[in-house]
Amino acid sequence: MMTAAAEQGLVFGAAPWADRLLMKLRQRDDIDAAEEAALRSVIEPPQSYPARRVIIEEGEPLDRSALLVEGLLARVKDMRDGQQQISELHVPGDFADLHSFTLKRLDHGILALTACRIGWVSHEALALVVERFPHLGRLLWFSTNLDAAIHRAWTVSLGRRDATTRLAHLLCELQVRLEIVGLADMTGYPLALTQSDLANCLGLTSVHVNRVLRDLRERGLVTFRGGHVTIADPVGLCDFAEFSPDYLFIEKRPR
Amino acid sequence: MMTAAAEQGLVFGAAPWADRLLMKLRQRDDIDAAEEAALRSVIEPPQSYPARRVIIEEGEPLDRSALLVEGLLARVKDMRDGQQQISELHVPGDFADLHSFTLKRLDHGILALTACRIGWVSHEALALVVERFPHLGRLLWFSTNLDAAIHRAWTVSLGRRDATTRLAHLLCELQVRLEIVGLADMTGYPLALTQSDLANCLGLTSVHVNRVLRDLRERGLVTFRGGHVTIADPVGLCDFAEFSPDYLFIEKRPR
DNA sequence: CGGCGAATTGACCCGCATCAACTATCGTGG
DNA sequence: CCACGATAGTTGATGCGGGTCAATTCGCCG
Numbered sequence: 085m086m087t088a089a090a091e092q093g094l095v096f097g098a099a100p101w102a103d104r105l106l107m108k109l110r111q112r113d114d115i116d117a118a119e120e121a122a123l124r125s126v127i128e129p130p131q132s133y134p135a136r137r138v139i140i141e142e143g144e145p146l147d148r149s150a151l152l153v154e155g156l157l158a159r160v161k162d163m164r165d166g167q168q169q170i171s172e173l174h175v176p177g178d179f180a181d182l183h184s185f186t187l188k189r190l191d192h193g194i195l196a197l198t199a200c201r202i203g204w205v206s207h208e209a210l211a212l213v214v215e216r217f218p219h220l221g222r223l224l225w226f227s228t229n230l231d232a233a234i235h236r237a238w239t240v241s242l243g244r245r246d247a248t249t250r251l252a253h254l255l256c257e258l259q260v261r262l263e264i265v266g267l268a269d270m271t272g273y274p275l276a277l278t279q280s281d282l283a284n285c286l287g288l289t290s291v292h293v294n295r296v297l298r299d300l301r302e303r304g305l306v307t308f309r310g311g312h313v314t315i316a317d318p319v320g321l322c323d324f325a326e327f328s329p330d331y332l333f334i335e336k337r338p339r
Numbered sequence: 340m341m342t343a344a345a346e347q348g349l350v351f352g353a354a355p356w357a358d359r360l361l362m363k364l365r366q367r368d369d370i371d372a373a374e375e376a377a378l379r380s381v382i383e384p385p386q387s388y389p390a391r392r393v394i395i396e397e398g399e400p401l402d403r404s405a406l407l408v409e410g411l412l413a414r415v416k417d418m419r420d421g422q423q424q425i426s427e428l429h430v431p432g433d434f435a436d437l438h439s440f441t442l443k444r445l446d447h448g449i450l451a452l453t454a455c456r457i458g459w460v461s462h463e464a465l466a467l468v469v470e471r472f473p474h475l476g477r478l479l480w481f482s483t484n485l486d487a488a489i490h491r492a493w494t495v496s497l498g499r500r501d502a503t504t505r506l507a508h509l510l511c512e513l514q515v516r517l518e519i520v521g522l523a524d525m526t527g528y529p530l531a532l533t534q535s536d537l538a539n540c541l542g543l544t545s546v547h548v549n550r551v552l553r554d555l556r557e558r559g560l561v562t563f564r565g566g567h568v569t570i571a572d573p574v575g576l577c578d579f580a581e582f583s584p585d586y587l588f589i590e591k592r593p594r
Numbered sequence: 595c596g597g598c599g600a601a602t603t604g605a606c607c608c609g610c611a612t613c614a615a616c617t618a619t620c621g622t623g624g
Numbered sequence: 625c626c627a628c629g630a631t632a633g634t635t636g637a638t639g640c641g642g643g644t645c646a647a648t649t650c651g652c653c654g
Contacts, residue, residue, distance in 0.1 A: 169498040171491040186481035191586035226441035235490035236426040242497035243542025287498025331446035
C-alpha cells in the first residue's frame with residue numbers, strides 16, 4: 085500500500101523527495117519495500133539553489149551525486165569562444181550525474197537553469213546499497229544507460245534534422261519525460277527555459293529558435309510562451325518530428 | 340606474470356581475444372587474476388562478419404553483448420528519408436552494446452563498417468560475474484558511462500563546431516582510443532572507413548567531407564588516404580580541434 | 595579490358611548565423 | 625506609483641557554410 089501510494093507520488097513518509105525518482109524507476113521494473121527503503125535512505129534532504137547557479141564545475145572531483153527534486157538542470161560544456169552546448173536536460177526525478185559514481189569527475193558542468201532543489205547521495209552510501217541490492221544496482225546502471233540513449237537521440241537531431249524538426253523533437257521528449265514523473269498532462273507542461281537555453285540544446289542561436297518557435301506555432305503544432313509548452317496537435321507534432329518514445333525505454337523489463 | 344604480459348596483449352593463453360578489452364580496462368583500474376579469469380571466461384570465441392553486415396537490428400530483443408575483437412563497428416540510426424547518423428564508432432577492445440545488458444534492446448543498430456571479429460558474451464553469464472565480482476561490475480558500468488561521455492563530445496561537435504574542426508576532433512579521438520589498445524602509433528593509425536562513413540558520423544555529406552579532408556591536408560595537420568590516417572602535426576591538430584582527451588577518462592581511479 | 599563504387603571537383607542554392615534595431619516584461623529603488 | 629535598467633523576446637537585412645546536383649576521375653577486382 086505504501087508502495088502503491090508512492091507510485092503516485094503521494095507518500096509523505098520517509099524521504100518523500102525521492103518520490104519522482106521512484107515513479108521513474110518503477111515504470112521500468114518493480115522495486116520491493118526493502119529496496120525502496122534502502123534507496124530512500126541514501127538520499128539526503130534537498131537543498132535549494134538559485135537559477136543560473138553552477139552546481140558542479142567541469143572536472144571537479146566528486147564523491148556524491150545529485151538527484152534533482154525540483155526545477156531544471158542542464159549538462160553544459162563551454163567552448164573557448166564563449167559558445168555553450170547543453171548535452172542533456174534534467175527534469176525532477178533524474179539523477180543529473182549518477183555517472184559520476186563511476187567516473188569520479190564529470191566531463192561537463194551541471195548548471196541550474198531554474199531555481200532547483202537537489203537531494204545529494206554520497207557515493208560511499210550508494211556503493212553499499214548497490215552491493216547489498218544488486219537488482220537496484222542494475223536499475224541504476226540502466227538509468228545511466230538511458231541518459232546515453234537520450235544523448236544518441238540528440239546526436240541524430242543535431243546531425244540530421246533541420247532546426248524546426250529538432251526543436252519539435254525536443255519538445256516531444258520533454259513531454260514524455262515529464263509525464264512519467266507527473267509534471268505534464270496531455271495538453272503540455274510548464275518549462276521555465278529561455279529561448280537561449282533551447283538554442284544551447286539545439287546547436288542554434290536564440291534568434292533562430294525564436295523564428296522556429298513561430299513556425300511551429302503557425303503550423304498549429306505547439307506553442308511555447310510564458311514558460312509553458314502547449315501541445316496543440318500531439319499526433320501531428322510526433323509525426324512532424326519523426327518522434328518515437330522507444331529510446332526512452334518506457335516498458336517493464338526484468339532486470 | 341600472465342597478468343603483466345596480458346597488459347601488452349601478448350598472452351595467447353585463455354581467451355586471448357579479450358586482450359584489448361583488458362588493456363582498455365586496466366588503464367582505468369587494476370584487475371586481479373581472479374577477475375581477469377572470470378571476465379575472459381564469459382567471452383565466447385570470436386566469430387567473423389563481413390563488412391557492411393548489420394550485426395544487430397534496432398529494437399531486436401537481446402540476451403548477449405558484442406565485444407569487438409577486430410575491425411570497426413558503428414552505432415547507426417536510419418531516418419525515414421534514408422539519411423543515416425552514426426552515434427559512436429567502436430574500435431577493438433570495445434563492447435559495442437554492453438548497454439544492452441540493462442536495456443535489453445537497443446535504440447540503434449550495430450553495423451560492421453569493415454570485416455570484423457566479435458566475441459559474444461551472454462547476459463546471463465555476465466550477471467553472474469558481476470554479482471560475484473562487484474568491482475568488475477563497477478568497471479563495466481564505468482565503461483558504458485565512458486560511451487556516454489563520447490556521445491557528449493560528439494554532441495558538442497555537432498552542435499557547435501564547424502565541419503573542419505569537427506572532423507579534426509574525431510580524428511584526435513580515434514588516435515587516443517586506438518593508442519590505448521595498441522592500434523595507433525604516434526604518427527597515426529589505419530582506418531578503413533569511407534568518406535561517406537565519416538559524413539554519417541559528422542552530420543555532413545560525403546562531398547563536404549572530401550573538401551574538408553583536403554583543407555586539413557593543406558593546413559599540414561592530418562592526412563586521410565588509402566584507409567590510413569597520418570597525423571602530420573599532433574600538437575597543431577589538437578589545438579585546432581580544441582581537443583582534450585579528458586572526456587576519455589584515461590587515468591587510474593579506484594572503483 | 596570493363597565495370598563499379600569511392601573520391602574529387604565545380605556551379606549553384608538554401609538554411610541558419612550574424613548584425614542590428616526595436617519591443618516587452620519585470621523587478622527595483624526613488 | 626512611476627522611472628529605470630536589465631534581460632528576454634521579436635523582426636528585418638545580409639552573408640556564408642555546407643547541401644545539392646552533376647560530371648569526371650580514380651582504384652580495385654573480375
